[in-house]
Amino acid sequence: xxxxxxxxxxxxxxxxxxxxxxxxxxxxxxxxxxxxxxxxxxxxxxxxxxxxxxxxxxxxxxxxxxxxxxxxxxxxxxxxxxxxxxxxxxxxxxxxxxxxxxxxxxxxxxxxxxxxxxxxxxxxxxxxxxxxxxxxxxxxxxxxxxxxxxxxxxxxxxxxxxxxxxxxxxxxxxxxxxxxxxxxxxxxxxxxxxxxxxxxxxxxxxxxxxxxxxxxxxxxxxxxxxxxxxxxxxxxxxxxxxxxxxxxxxxxxxxxxxxxxxxxxxxxxxxxxxxxxxxxxxxxxxxxxxxxxxxxxxxxxxxxxxxxxxxxxxxxxxxxxxxxxxxxxxxxxxxxxxxxxxxxxxxxxxxxxxxxxxxxxxxxxxxxxxxxxxxxxxxxxxxxxxxxxxxxxxxxxxxxxxxxxxxxxxxxxxxxxxxxxxxxxxxxxxxxxxxxxxxxxxxxxxxxxxxxxxxxxxxxxxxxxxxxxxxxxxxxxxxxxxxxxxxxxxxxxxxxxxxxxxxxxxxxxxxxxxxxx
Amino acid sequence: xxxxxxxxxxxxxxxxxxxxxxxxxxxxxxxxxxxxxxxxxxxxxxxxxxxxxxxxxxxxxxxxxxxxxxxxxxxxxxxxxxxxxxxxxxxxxxxxxxxxxxxxxxxxxxxxxxxxxxxxxxxxxxxxxxxxxxxxxxxxxxxxxxxxxxxxxxxxxxxxxxxxxxxxxxxxxxxxxxxxxxxxxxxxxxxxxxxxxxxxxxxxxxxxxxxxxxxxxxxxxxxxxxxxxxxxxxxxxxxxxxxxxxxxxxxxxxxxxxxxxxxxxxxxxxxxxxxxxxxxxxxxxxxxxxxxxxxxxxxxxxxxxxxxxxxxxxxxxxxxxxxx
Numbered sequence: 001x002x003x004x005x006x007x008x009x010x011x012x013x014x015x016x017x018x019x020x021x022x023x024x025x026x027x028x029x030x031x032x033x034x035x036x037x038x039x040x041x042x043x044x045x046x047x048x049x050x051x052x053x054x055x056x057x058x059x060x061x062x063x064x065x066x067x068x069x070x071x072x073x074x075x076x077x078x079x080x081x082x083x084x085x086x087x088x089x090x091x092x093x094x095x096x097x098x099x100x101x102x103x104x105x106x107x108x109x110x111x112x113x114x115x116x117x118x119x120x121x122x123x124x125x126x127x128x129x130x131x132x133x134x135x136x137x138x139x140x141x142x143x144x145x146x147x148x149x150x151x152x153x154x155x156x157x158x159x160x161x162x163x164x165x166x167x168x169x170x171x172x173x174x175x176x177x178x179x180x181x182x183x184x185x186x187x188x189x190x191x192x193x194x195x196x197x198x199x200x201x202x203x204x205x206x207x208x209x210x211x212x213x214x215x216x217x218x219x220x221x222x223x224x225x226x227x228x229x230x231x232x233x234x235x236x237x238x239x240x241x242x243x244x245x246x247x248x249x250x251x252x253x254x255x256x257x258x259x260x261x262x263x264x265x266x267x268x269x270x271x272x273x274x275x276x277x278x279x280x281x282x283x284x285x286x287x288x289x290x291x292x293x294x295x296x297x298x299x300x301x302x303x304x305x306x307x308x309x310x311x312x313x314x315x316x317x318x319x320x321x322x323x324x325x326x327x328x329x330x331x332x333x334x335x336x337x338x339x340x341x342x343x344x345x346x347x348x349x350x351x352x353x354x355x356x357x358x359x360x361x362x363x364x365x366x367x368x369x370x371x372x373x374x375x376x377x378x379x380x381x382x383x384x385x386x387x388x389x390x391x392x393x394x395x396x397x398x399x400x401x402x403x404x405x406x407x408x409x410x411x412x413x414x415x416x417x418x419x420x421x422x423x424x425x426x427x428x429x430x431x432x433x434x435x436x437x438x439x440x441x442x443x444x445x446x447x448x449x450x451x452x453x454x455x456x457x458x459x460x461x462x463x464x465x466x467x468x469x470x471x472x473x474x475x476x477x478x479x480x481x482x483x484x485x486x487x488x489x490x491x492x493x494x495x496x497x498x499x500x501x502x503x504x505x506x507x508x509x510x511x512x513x514x515x516x517x
Numbered sequence: 518x519x520x521x522x523x524x525x526x527x528x529x530x531x532x533x534x535x536x537x538x539x540x541x542x543x544x545x546x547x548x549x550x551x552x553x554x555x556x557x558x559x560x561x562x563x564x565x566x567x568x569x570x571x572x573x574x575x576x577x578x579x580x581x582x583x584x585x586x587x588x589x590x591x592x593x594x595x596x597x598x599x600x601x602x603x604x605x606x607x608x609x610x611x612x613x614x615x616x617x618x619x620x621x622x623x624x625x626x627x628x629x630x631x632x633x634x635x636x637x638x639x640x641x642x643x644x645x646x647x648x649x650x651x652x653x654x655x656x657x658x659x660x661x662x663x664x665x666x667x668x669x670x671x672x673x674x675x676x677x678x679x680x681x682x683x684x685x686x687x688x689x690x691x692x693x694x695x696x697x698x699x700x701x702x703x704x705x706x707x708x709x710x711x712x713x714x715x716x717x718x719x720x721x722x723x724x725x726x727x728x729x730x731x732x733x734x735x736x737x738x739x740x741x742x743x744x745x746x747x748x749x750x751x752x753x754x755x756x757x758x759x760x761x762x763x764x765x766x767x768x769x770x771x772x773x774x775x776x777x778x779x780x781x782x783x784x785x786x787x788x789x790x791x792x793x794x795x796x797x798x799x800x801x802x803x804x805x806x807x808x809x810x811x812x813x814x815x816x817x818x819x820x821x822x823x824x825x826x827x828x829x830x831x832x833x834x835x836x837x838x839x840x841x
Contacts, residue, residue, distance in 0.1 A: 325727065349729045363727055366720030368787050377717055377728040380710035388708040431728060 023089050025055040029217050030075075030106075030186060035084035037070050042420075044070040047084060048243035050236055052186070057208065057218040059228040059249075062238035062261055066450075068221050071238070072188055075219075076108045077101035105185030109175050109192055117164040122146035124163055125178045149181050153207055169200040176207060187211060188219040193227060198515065205231060225254050237261055240450065270483040273462055275302045277486070280337070281470045282353075282439050284322065287331035291317030292494045294331070299439055299470040304461060306485025307474045309514050314494035315474045316358045319441045323355045324348040349378065354437035356428045358444050358474070364428040365416045372398035372412030374427050378435040401430035406456070422453030429460065440464055443474040458484065478507055492516050538781050542796040546803065553807040560810055563687075570692040571681070571757070573802030575600075575750045577695045579769060580776035580794035581702050582746025585739045587777055588706075590719040590786025591639070591646035593740065596747040597769035598657040599631055601762065603751020605661040608670035608761025617674055621752055628748020631657070632741035639740070640733045654770070661763025670761040681757040691753055695795065698746065703791045705742075715739060719786030775822065776801055779829045800825075 034047040146159035278301030292314035324342040357363035398412040553560040610620035638649035706712035717725040780793025
């Protein structure tokens with residue numbers, strides 16, 4: 001029996017959990033041979049040969065869209081492979097369903113917590129595997145057992161607390177503890193630190209090392225280089241669905257990994273042209289609202305103003321306040337020198353502000369409606385003549401954006417949900433290109449977008465700037481804001497804590513200001 | 518870092534599917550008519566067809582209004598009660614000497630106000646649509662019963678009651694009322710920007726809001742249209758039965774929702790049309806009519822209706838899954 005805390009009571013009933021073929025440390029535990037995944041004609045993962053050794057911490061790095069998520073889904077049985085073979089402890093396996101993966105001891109901790117928010121920590125840890133006596137749940141016993149596990153892991157969490165009362169970071173730790181106590185032999189972490197504080201990250205790293213010491217094989221997916229070098233024994237690089245190579249950590253360095261990941265230099269991705277900077281378009285003075293306080297900044301024609309900070313630092317909230325989505329409680333907004341009162345989204349749009357929001361899924365798109373309708377949504381009033389919409393102009397406008405932005409679709413009638421992340425982002429941008437604006441706010445425009453599309457989006461920024469617009473670029477990806485922004489503002493806990501001109505501070509400096517150490 | 522998987526090639530254009538689905542429903546309706554024509558002599562008589570059209574007309578109008586609401590991912594459970602209440606309103610007004618046209622106008626206005634109240638409850642008070650419309654369902658029945666003291670108000674105005682029995686070009690005037698409602702409804706839903714906004718709000722209200730759509734106004738519009746359609750049906754019903762009675766139209770909200778769903782409307786919102794619920798309503802009316810002619814127990818009719826809803830919506834689910 002492996003795994004840290006196998007408190008599984010099913011053993012008493014005779015139902016064995018966990019693997020039955022222990023593999024000595026350093027020997028292959030999971031081998032992928034020519035593993036491939038295709039969606040229609042699109043190859044999400046090209047045939048990959050990767051070997052995971054028992055007891056190692058194996059990092060997987062790659063840009064957004066490189067195929068990391070596809071690989072996890074294949075290993076955890078969420079999707080089925082198109083071709084190739086998988087060997088578990090030397091035997092070929094299907095991994096056709098999540099249950100098969102779990103019963104073999106393969107588990108994953110996802111970036112976004114997939115637990116029941118209304119249940120207690122203990123109930124979540126035992127979910128689907130509850131202790132019971134005569135059909136009734138043994139709540140007290142489960143809470144005690146869960147608390148023992150949490151204490152032992154050094155997590156200062158009450159097992160009886162309701163999950164939704166915890167921070168995202170704490171929920172992530174619960175998810176990890178849940179995986180740890182289930183006889184896991186092979187545990188995949190999908191960017192686990194994205195929402196964690198430094199302290200929580202440190203706790204998580206201790207847990208990962210401890211699991212490794214117990215013989216658990218760890219796959220650690222991240223795009224944070226420093227974490228990879230801190231934790232991993234070996235690292236595999238994915239790029240555009242291709243497995244580029246695997247290195248031992250001791251024999252590689254940042255520069256090599258980044259080169260493998262993007263296969264092009266920074267200059268080839270970021271298009272930073274020196275454009276003349278014009279008059280001030282918009283200025284905020286001491287603007288406060290829900291989630292942000294006392295923010296003063298300005299945007300001039302022809303410049304990109306970058307807002308950098310950790311998730312929850314108040315950047316998106318500031319954007320929503322500026323756009324009229326959230327009420328502003330104090331401070332003022334000057335638009336081309338005039339004081340304005342932006343009470344709702346329509347007012348903002350009419351002034352000339354466009355917002356491509358943070359979450360395409362929740363804020364950007366009507367996913368189960370056609371691409372054309374999504375693109376035209378902000379401009380239907382202009383496409384209307386008399387009572388009805390002018391069909392010809394509606395079609396023309398949608399098709400123009402689809403062509404201009406090279407949205408890969410057979411027709412404007414295809415539903416937005418059928419598009420990849422990059423193409424969805426283009427639809428969101430297309431809405432605002434057809435509407436037109438003087439100030440464009442892009443909130444995390446390249447999350448989940450492949451490298452090629454990223455470069456296209458950056459070129460588009462340059463085009464907008466040439467036309468005399470100003471851009472607010474919100475990003476949690478430092479190189480992006482660092483390389484693109486003419487002025488870079490750092491947010492922390494709802495406040496603007498530092499401002500820099502182009503490349504006037506080092507990455508470390510900016511990061512330190514964002515974290516606040 | 519979740520990357521949605523790419524499935525461009527698989528997604529079929531949507532419009533062709535809608536037409537296909539509409540034709541399937543029409544085919545089903547014609548098939549039922551053919552079947553009933555062959556199995557009973559009484560079906561293809563002008564008397565019966567007129568009766569069928571009258572029966573279906575009122576559900577059809579309710580279903581169109583209901584569809585607007587369902588497209589915004591809402592539900593309007595009150596429409597049956599609004600029908601009954603409106604029949605009471607118009608009868609009471611006529612009884613108290615209000616001339617016919619103002620009486621009908623006031624009834625429709627009260628319908629609009631009921632819809633506005635629903636939207637107010639949803640938008641301002643944050644109540645689920647299911648709850649606020651369920652509450653008015655029971656309250657309106659109560660108010661109607663209070664006004665009539667639990668009995669009925671008979672309507673003596675003959676020009677009003679004759680309307681429902683009249684024909685125009687050989688087709689019952691009640692059916693013409695479906696046309697009168699359906700054409701503007703079609704223009705509204707499929708050709709105007711307001712229709713697009715209903716779909717957008719039903720699909721993702723936050724995305725619609727951030728695109729400059731006035732979400733609150735759109736919700737007001739949907740519920741006002743639904744209640745006004747119901748008040749209009751209340752007038753037609755009062756004309757048909759010649760009385761105002763608060764307990765009339767019991768369960769019609771379910772008929773309307775069923776018609777809408779049979780017509781391809783998705784209860785999750787953002788999917789629906791005008792022609793779909795119309796066909797759905799006449800399919801239901803045909804089944805009831807045919808079951809009467811074939812002397813099938815009225816209780817069994819209800820079971821058949823339930824099964825039909827399951828079968829049609831199941832096939833629609835398969836169709837949608839297939840098009841993914």
